Amino acid sequence: MLGIDRSLMVRSTSRWIIVGIAAGVLALLVSVMLYWQIGKVIDGMLAGENLLLALAPLLAGLLAVRFLLGWLYRSAQYRASALTKLALRDKVYQHSLRMGPAVLDRKRTGELVNVAVDGMDWIELFYGVYFVQFVVGMATPVLLCIFIGVIDWVVGLALVVSIPLTPLFLGMMASRFRKTSQRYAEVNSEQSAQFLDSIQGMPTLKMFNLGKHRGEEIHEATETQRKETMRLLLINQIMILFVDFGFALGTTVVLTVTALLRFEAGALTPGEVVALILVSAEFAKPLTLIGQFFFAGAVGREFSKKVIAFLGEQPLVQDPPGAAMPPAQPRPTLAFSDVSFTFPGAARPAVDHFSLSVAPGETVALVGQSGSGKTTVTNLLLRALAPQSGCISLDGQPVDEAPSDWVRQHLALVPQDPYLFHGTIAENLRVARPDASDADLESACAAANILDHIRALPDGLQTVVGERGLSLSGGQVQRIAIARALLKDAPVVVLDEPTSQIDLETEKVIHEALERLTRNKSVLLIAHRLSTVEKADRIVVMGEGRVLEQGSHAELLSQGGVYAHMVGTGGPGRHPALAGGVA
Numbered sequence: 001m002l003g004i005d006r007s008l009m010v011r012s013t014s015r016w017i018i019v020g021i022a023a024g025v026l027a028l029l030v031s032v033m034l035y036w037q038i039g040k041v042i043d044g045m046l047a048g049e050n051l052l053l054a055l056a057p058l059l060a061g062l063l064a065v066r067f068l069l070g071w072l073y074r075s076a077q078y079r080a081s082a083l084t085k086l087a088l089r090d091k092v093y094q095h096s097l098r099m100g101p102a103v104l105d106r107k108r109t110g111e112l113v114n115v116a117v118d119g120m121d122w123i124e125l126f127y128g129v130y131f132v133q134f135v136v137g138m139a140t141p142v143l144l145c146i147f148i149g150v151i152d153w154v155v156g157l158a159l160v161v162s163i164p165l166t167p168l169f170l171g172m173m174a175s176r177f178r179k180t181s182q183r184y185a186e187v188n189s190e191q192s193a194q195f196l197d198s199i200q201g202m203p204t205l206k207m208f209n210l211g212k213h214r215g216e217e218i219h220e221a222t223e224t225q226r227k228e229t230m231r232l233l234l235i236n237q238i239m240i241l242f243v244d245f246g247f248a249l250g251t252t253v254v255l256t257v258t259a260l261l262r263f264e265a266g267a268l269t270p271g272e273v274v275a276l277i278l279v280s281a282e283f284a285k286p287l288t289l290i291g292q293f294f295f296a297g298a299v300g301r302e303f304s305k306k307v308i309a310f311l312g313e314q315p316l317v318q319d320p321p322g323a324a325m326p327p328a329q330p331r332p333t334l335a336f337s338d339v340s341f342t343f344p345g346a347a348r349p350a351v352d353h354f355s356l357s358v359a360p361g362e363t364v365a366l367v368g369q370s371g372s373g374k375t376t377v378t379n380l381l382l383r384a385l386a387p388q389s390g391c392i393s394l395d396g397q398p399v400d401e402a403p404s405d406w407v408r409q410h411l412a413l414v415p416q417d418p419y420l421f422h423g424t425i426a427e428n429l430r431v432a433r434p435d436a437s438d439a440d441l442e443s444a445c446a447a448a449n450i451l452d453h454i455r456a457l458p459d460g461l462q463t464v465v466g467e468r469g470l471s472l473s474g475g476q477v478q479r480i481a482i483a484r485a486l487l488k489d490a491p492v493v494v495l496d497e498p499t500s501q502i503d504l505e506t507e508k509v510i511h512e513a514l515e516r517l518t519r520n521k522s523v524l525l526i527a528h529r530l531s532t533v534e535k536a537d538r539i540v541v542m543g544e545g546r547v548l549e550q551g552s553h554a555e556l557l558s559q560g561g562v563y564a565h566m567v568g569t570g571g572p573g574r575h576p577a578l579a580g581g582v583a
């Protein structure tokens with residue numbers, strides 16, 4: 001009925017859940033003891049004895065303990081809730097890191113955000129609050145029936161006959177709830193993803209005058225979510241009605257009538273009758289709380305399924321178990337040896353028996369038509385993908401036998417579309433080196449030809465760039481990415497189309513910055529603009545994932561082969577080996 005998965009419960013959460021359940025059960029037992037003592041006081045008064053003064057310390061102590069246990073019960077629940085949310089968000093984030101962009105790029109960002117944010121709120125209530133309420137609620141009738149049965153077996157038997165109706169009803173409602181809450185979770189995730197798509201794609205929507213149409217789609221999705229929410233609330237209210245007016249009232253009536261009949265038969269004293277009637281109120285309390293949180297429990301269960309499914313996905317790249325961190329290599333030789341990789345479901349390899357060596361201080365450019373395998377080679381080096389055969393090594397150390405962190409420690413990346421986080425320029429630069437001083441930042445920015453622009457801003461390095469660096473031009477973002485790579489000062493630099501989206505004037509400035517970045521470094525340059533690769537020590541031409549030819553710019557032109565066709569000096573048309581493929 002609950003669908004609890006222990007993989008989502010960390011040790012600290014489990015401890016507080018146990019504390020909450022124990023506090024709830026002990027609070028119930030203390031309440032029963034209190035009612036029993038009140039019954040003794042009543043019987044004493046009817047017998048002419050004043051037991052109130054004698055039992056006053058005990059009654060006061062029981063009240064105090066009941067108060068403290070109630071406080072502990074609530075505190076434990078919400079501590080468990082908070083720890084569950086914290087632990088699960090950490091798990092989802094850490095697993096996202098392990099999965100990497102190669103996997104996450106195939107998912108809708110809005111759905112992941114919905115699960116990691118809104119979903120955690122529901123899971124928090126489910127594991128921290130609803131679960132504790134449910135266990136205490138199910139234990140309460142059993143414990144009370146035992147207590148009542150000890151006092152009078154007839155009253156206890158009457159309750160035992162009527163109580164099983166409630167768990168059966170809750171089970172039926174849970175089954176109905178499960179289908180509705182599953183639809184709610186799916187609609188909620190879809191709506192979040194659609195809204196995020198609309199925000200991120202706002203320029204496109206406005207350009208094609210689709211803003212109104214997309215707004216109507218979002219309105220329809222919101223209306224669907226409202227209907228699913230109302231269905232959940234309807235089922236929840238039906239359950240609360242049954243618990244409050246069916247079970248709670250029913251048990252009180254059954255217990256009261258049976259106790260009075262047993263009193264008339266001389267089997268119970270007046271005080272015992274009063275104690276039993278007071279105990280009857282305890283039946284309804286935990287079950288009423290279950291009803292109040294049933295909605296949260298059902299939705300939380302569905303979101304927990306989504307989290308479990310996500311955490312169960314296997315990353316494309318995994319570090320070898322127990323791999324030690326090798327010493328850093330100051331000037332490593334980068335080598336691809338007979339490397340092949342095929343994307344799942346693809347008809348042919350994206351990289352096919354690819355071999356390449358980049359010596360320390362050498363700049364090697366990869367060129368080829370879109371789909372020739374250049375980007376896949378980069379992702380293999382960055383450990384976003386793992387080759388199915390062959391070996392990639394740094395100074396003879398196979399990268400698949402070392403932690404991915406060790407590999408990336410040697411690499412600095414300037415991507416085609418650099419990502420800047422919402423925050424200041426300084427914070428975005430310190431992504432590369434958190435301990436960098438302002439002087440270090442200014443030195444890197446000067447080398448990247450961006451310092452003068454930064455100094456002209458009102459807040460300098462403390463200027464907030466906005467999400468994805470939207471307050472800056474494309475060339476400025478590119479130069480900040482170069483400054484970030486300069487700060488890292490890694491021995492191997494990967495330049496992935498660094499000048500493909502900028503104008504020619506800006507390209508000249510960036511080329512100067514790139515020269516400073518790559519000085520005395522091993523460089524792997526991916527480019528479509530052939531003007532970008534002319535000065536490379538070696539140019540490697542790729543097609544269909546293979547090396548077609550390699551050499552300097554002059555050598556390749558003189559050969560009149562694929563490269564010569566690409567630059568338009570070897571005859572018209574495109575070389576057939578460059579057709580198709582996966583980048």
